[in-house]
Every structure is written in C-alpha cells, then in structure tokens.
Amino acid sequence: MISRRRKKPTWQIKIAKLHIEELFEEAEKLANQGELNLAKRYISIARKIAEKFNIRLEREKKLKFCRKCNTYFVAGKTALYRTNPKTKALEVRCLKCGYVRRYRYK
Numbered sequence: 001m002i003s004r005r006r007k008k009p010t011w012q013i014k015i016a017k018l019h020i021e022e023l024f025e026e027a028e029k030l031a032n033q034g035e036l037n038l039a040k041r042y043i044s045i046a047r048k049i050a051e052k053f054n055i056r057l058e059r060e061k062k063l064k065f066c067r068k069c070n071t072y073f074v075a076g077k078t079a080l081y082r083t084n085p086k087t088k089a090l091e092v093r094c095l096k097c098g099y100v101r102r103y104r105y106k
C-alpha cells in the first residue's frame with residue numbers, strides 16, 4: 001500500500017510551484033483591476049496548493065497577501081506598509097480586516 005504521507009514526486013512539486021507562480025501573477029493583475037474578491041480566491045487556491053505539496057512560500061510572496069483573509073495587497077489600497085526603525089520591523093496592515101503582520105528586517 002502506498003502511504004498517503006509519502007513525499008510528493010519532484011516533478012509534481014515543480015508543477016505545483018509553477019501553478020502557484022501563475023496564481024500570484026493573476027492575483028496581482030486582478031487586484032490592480034479592482035477584482036479583489038477574485039484575487040482573494042486565487043491566493044487561497046495558491047495557498048492550498050502550497051500546503052498540499054509542502055511548499056514554503058517565499059518571503060516576497062508572503063508580503064503580498066493577508067494571511068488572515070487572503071486579500072491581495074495593493075499598497076495604499078488594500079494594505080499599508082510601514083517600517084518601524086525602533087523595532088527594525090516592517091509592518092503590513094491589511095485594510096480589509098485590520099490584521100497587522102510584522103516582519104523583521106536587518
């Protein structure tokens with residue numbers, strides 16, 4: 001019997017990664033067109049794929065959406081980016097649900 005917990009084949013992970021890239025690109029386009037709900041859906045699909053294949057999203061991608069409500073971040077429109085020199089953190093506030101995420105920087 002094949003264990004369901006077994007690691008996915010490399011080629012499948014490769015395809016999944018490409019799929020995630022595409023979904024993020026589409027989400028960006030949609031968000032810029034004001035199609036926020038559709039962009040949200042693309043992000044949630046991308047996240048599901050990442051989860052299924054155990055793919056870690058790059059920091060760059062993580063900064064682009066709200067991990068709470070999946071809203072794609074458009075600076076000044078759906079998100080506010082602020083750097084805090086005191087704590088050396090980048091603060092991203094989701095303007096849709098108010099969630100604030102802090103990222104440390106050097």
Ligand SMILES: [Zn+2]
Pocket residue numbers: 066067068069070071094095096097098099
């Ligand atoms: Zn949010």
